Amino acid sequence: MNRVTAPWVRTRLRAAPSAAVALAVLVALTACLAAAFPRALDRYTDAGLRRAVERASTGERSVRVDADPVLGGSVAEAEDSVRPESLADAYRSVLGSVERPLVVDERQSSYGVRVTDSLPAPEKWLPRPDGLPAEMVLAAQEGLADHARPTSGRLPRVAGGRTDFTTADVEAAVTEETARALHIEVGSVLHLPAQRALTVHVTGIVTPERPDSAYWSVDSVLRTPSLRRTPAPPGAPSPTYWVGGLLLAPEAGPALLGTAQVGRYWHLATDTGSVRSRDLDGLGSAVASLESGPGLERLRTAIDPMAEVTTGLDDVFTAYGRLRGDIGPLVVVAASGAGTVAAVVLLMAGGLAAGRRRTELALLRARGASVRGLTGRLLAETAVVAVPAGALGFGAALLALPGARLWPALWAAAAVTAVACLALPLRAAAAHRTVRVHGGRRDVASARASRRRTVAELTVVVLALGAVETLRRRGATEGAGDLVALAPVLVGVIAALVLVRLYPLPLRALARPARRLRGAVGHLALARAGRTSASAVLPLLALLTAFTVAAFGGSVLSGVADARDRAALLAVGADARVEADDALPSGLSDRLRGASGAREVTEVGIDYQAGTPNGRQSLPVAGVDPDAYAALAARTGLGAFPGGRLTRPDGAEGGSEDAVLPALASPAVAERFGDEPFGMRLADGSVATLRIVLVREDTPAVYGDDFLVVDRAGLSAGAAPPNVLLLSGDDLDGGALRRAVDDAGTVHLRAEERGTYVDSPLQTGAERIYTAAVAAGAGYAALALLLSLAGTAAERAALLARLRTMGLTRAQGRRLLVLESLPQALPAALGGILTGWAAVRLLAPGVDLTTIALSTTASPVGRAELRADPWSLAVPAVAVLVLAVGVAALQAWWSGRRGAVAELRAGDAR
Structure with missing residues (x-):
């Protein structure tokens, strides 16, 4: 039987080469698309998770382990617990407690000992913005030489290579930013009057190798000084003071024990390149184990019974999982539809081949060929073409989309190849299961x-x-x-x-x-x-x-685009928005009308601090030209209304308090004030009497649930000067608009706002x-x-x-x-x-x-x-x-x- 099969296959392929080539192309293309889908899915879901982790703050995407020095024993035990050797042993224990698939980036991780509260520095030459002395955070962090290079001076050292509880003089380095902000130079000396006075000699100024890395960003005050405010009662002044960081040698940790409250820390940076969306459940379990599970128990056994673990990774993973769970099913709907159509085409190709060879196969059955033998020969014939074509399509998908899982793509390509191989044999077996001389x-x-x-x-x-x-x-x-x-x-x-x-x-x-x-x-x-x-x-x-x-699928894509367009329009109010805190220059509106693509420019004056005369309620009040603003609302579809309904009544010029101005309000404001006249105190101190005559869900000028829109001509001259310009037009050039506005205001484009979603x-x-x-x-x-x-x-x-x-x-x-x-x-x-x-x-x-x-x-x-x-x-x-x-x-x-x-x-x- 085997000696007959090979000549049959060769003969059939030579007899119909075009059909074999067409089948090979169809199988290769379908296998490539089928294998590409899971790989594309892996790539964009992994990229989404990495983006979510990278966009989180350094503290949120890191795991921080904190513990006090060993207390309750001798001073020597406390000193030993903050020495580099003990901290390194604990660091290895911390790494061993992290369960996979969570991977730690050891190049960006750090550990050491630092004072928990900043210490005041009484030196007069340190800057004092409001008369308060600057404060310093002291940290003996491992790996300073690997993460910074000296720009002047040298790195700090410890005399004799060892300090203890009684050491009163230490060396430190500061970063360039700290030196520049606090006027520190090489050779500067700082005296810190803590529980035990400590003298710090600045021996060098360093530049971080990677300032944005977790090594420098988890405790950013060591890299960049911050200007902080003292707590004060509401309404009282809050004076500011500087807080900077002093980088001690790793061996100087014991010298900090006698100065103030000291804590040991281990900052574990997450390796963002190793996170995979398919490991999301495992990543969440690993973080949960460190926070309140077996991982935390191992840490407390190895380091300290009171050690604490803090991280924001669980929130990052939860938010990403919710986003993936909402988007994933929609993608599966599209993929299942396209896959079904492709499968139908493969079956049709097999059916077409069976129909074309109907007479041949019927003759073979009439001459005694069994259904099993006929099916086997047809299967061998199609497999010779389909299997190499499927392998070729699979290889093309691997080359086009690297960096994803292999097995799902392999199974998808194999399924396509199997359907292509079985379509013709099964169709022929079903059509010729009984011998027919003539089919009706x-x-x-x-x-x-x-x-x-x-x-x-x-x-x-x-x-x-x-x-x-x-x-x-x-x-x-x-x-x-x-x-x-x-x-x-x-x-x-x-x-x-x-x-x-x-x-x-x-x-x-x-x-x-x-x-x-x-x-x-x-x-x-x-x-x-x-x-x-x-x-x-x-x-x-x-x-x-x-x-x-x-x-x-088209409706999904159209709905997504419409939602983004609508959200961007609500946020901007038109195709572009120019806004300033104070009044805009008088000639700016005319300049913007001549900008490329601009058709209409609508001036609006918004008083964001307007409120009732008793001061209990406040909300934005927009003063507009009723006709121009009504035309804008109609164009944008944001609360269209007849402009004549907002026109001030006769005698209401210049903000007369006796005249009642008609107003357009949001539903919440309309429910609050009703349809009776009420007063609003504006920024210039004048009071306008308003009555709500129109209620709309949205309006171009103000985004939110609370707003009032009135005729600007009925307000006093200084009540609501034009501070917002709403532009309508096609293909507005953001660069040209910003050049025209210069520093007079801020430009927001609807197209740019849409991209933020x-x-x-x-x-x-x-x-x-x-x-x-x-x-x-x-x-x-x-x-x-x-x-x-x-x-x-x-x-x-x-x-x-x-x-x-x-x-x-x-x-x-x-x-x-x-x-x-x-x-x-x-x-x-x-x-x-x-x-x-x-x-x-x-x-x-x-x-x-x-x-x-x-x-x-x-x-x-x-x-x-x-x-x-x-x-x-x-x-x-x-x-x-x-x-x-x-x-x-x-x-x-x-x-x-x-x-x-x-x-x-x-x-x-x-």
């Missing part, structure tokens, strides 16, 4: 579904409906399970099954009227459409699934995967349509050739093929639009786009909901119609060029 024609218009098919379709429908209902109730981001991730796909499956069942009905209904047509083209096209194979459910399934995924690779990665999934689904859907047309291309070409011998013109041939394709393309296009719209409508209550849009659940625009995007519905449908009609017209043109005799011979050969 099964037309769509006359075929009746079997009971097994009916039961299978009902089962799929029930599962799909259950998934959709679960998603609506629990939401896509609440872990509703794998079935929910397939909900959009199952909606497409339902539509495909229903459409296939309904497809024969219009054909039967049109058959009788078509007989009365005078021309033969329409009647013949309808008859041809009714004789399409009943197995057309597979390409229809691919098309509708792709439509559903495209509609869902994308602050995690999780968001950008999810959007890219969504875009790629939609594009891949669309591409495979087009391929499915082409495969379905290719399956009957030879038959159509032969039909045209025969009809041309009977007088059919080329124009009539084109119309025939186009009309024949429309009964399948039109239902697919219309069904795709309806299916996509229904899927979005059904799944929208369970999908919240707030996190993926704004990286937070606290959205300024409320819940970002999923809405049907018209372009995502219309473009795929139009593309299907254009593709189907274009292929039919192209085939008719090509057949006309070849000639009737060549087509008839080709058809007979096939």
Whole structure:
């Protein structure tokens, strides 16, 4: 048997090399995409976690272990506990208590001993901003020579290499920033009158090698002095004083014991390059173990029973896990849809090959070939092509996306290869399980579904409906399970099954009227459409699934963009905003009107400190030109209103307290003041009497829940001078605007504000995967349509050739093929639009786009909901119609060029 298989495979590959090459390209491309998905997922989730850790402060992303010196024993024991040897032994114990996958970056970690409170330095030459003496933090930190280089002087040393409790003179170094701010020089001497006076000689000024590293940033006062304020009662002055750091030699730790409260510390910097999103649970467990678990017990046993561990990593990991949990299911929905369409295309490729070789395989079965033997030969034939192609696609994915896990990508590529290998053998085995000399024609218009098919379709429908209902109730981001991730796909499956069942009905209904047509083209096209194979459910399934995924994915991307645009518009109020604390220059508005892209400039005067005369309530009051501001509100969609409703009444010029100004208010302010007149004291001391006549949720000038908008002409001249300019325009140049404004105010662009909402690779990665999934689904859907047309291309070409011998013109041939394709393309296009719209409508209550849009659940625009995007519905449908009609017209043109005799011979050969 084995000696026969190899010649069979070689013969078949040589007989149809183009089909083998096409299968290899399809498998390689699909395997590459399948392997790329988990690797891309790993890369952007890992990048998101690293970004979250890096953006946290140094103290939050480090683990700090603190312990007092060994007390309760002899002085020698206390001194030994703060010597470098003892601290190094404890450091190794601390490292051993850290559980993987949490990894410590030892190059940035530090340990040592320091005074817990800063000590006052009475030297008069130290700067005293408010008359208070500067204070110093003394630290004997290990590794100073490895993390700093002397710029003048030398590093501190200890005479004799050893200090003790009685040592009163020590050497220290300071950083350049400390020396510059506190006027310290090499040779300076500081006398610190603590519990036991300590004299510090400054022997060197150093420059940190990596100032932003954890070594220098966990206790930043050792690198950069800070100007602090003394506590004071509310309203009382709070004088300031300087606090700087003195870097002692590591051996000088015992000298600090007699000065003040001393503490040992070990700062463990997290290796951000080693954190992986897939290890998030393990990272959280490792941090929990150090804070209050076995790790803490080991530390206390090895170092001190009262040792404490503090870190902010648990909060960082929790926030990241919440963000990943909200975004992940949406990505799985897109990936499952694209994967389903790709799988359908692979099955169609196998079905097309089985249909093309139907006569050959039927002849082999008639001559005694067993189903098992036939299946084995076909499997060997496809495996010879598919396995190397799958390996090639897998290798391409590895090269394109390095630095991710291997096994998920390998399993994905192997699954694609297995489907490609089994599609043809299983399809052939199902079609030729019994020996048939002639298989009867099964037309769509006359075929009746079997009971097994009916039961299978009902089962799929029930599962799909259950998934959709679960998603609506629990939401896509609440872990509703794998079935929910397939909900959009199952909606497409339902539509495909229903459409296939309904497809024969219009054909039967049109058959009788078509007989009365005078021309033969329409009647013949309808008859041809009714004789399409009943197995057309597979390409229809691919098309509708792709439509559903495209509609869902396009709606997700559109919803994300709309949410960001809306949030940026609320924050800025227009396309650009120029704001100053005081009044803006009078000519600035005219200069900005001439800026590139600017169309309108609206002046607003906002008094942020306006309040009621009794001083109990305060809120922003915006003075505007009613007509110009109403036009701006209408353009932006932020609380549009008729400008005439805000126009001051006659006699209310210059801030007359007797006249009542109409006001626009937020709902909270309207509920607070009602519709009766009330007074507001403005910045210049004048009082304006207002009455709320309009209530709006939002307004361009003020962002928040509390605001009032009035006619500026009804206020006093100094009450609300223009301090805000709201610009409308396309493609505003931020640099040009800032040059025009100069130092008069601050410029905020809506486009720049929108960019601040994308602050995690999780968001950008999810959007890219969504875009790629939609594009891949669309591409495979087009391929499915082409495969379905290719399956009957030879038959159509032969039909045209025969009809041309009977007088059919080329124009009539084109119309025939186009009309024949429309009964399948039109239902697919219309069904795709309806299916996509229904899927979005059904799944929208369970999908919240707030996190993926704004990286937070606290959205300024409320819940970002999923809405049907018209372009995502219309473009795929139009593309299907254009593709189907274009292929039919192209085939008719090509057949006309070849000639009737060549087509008839080709058809007979096939």
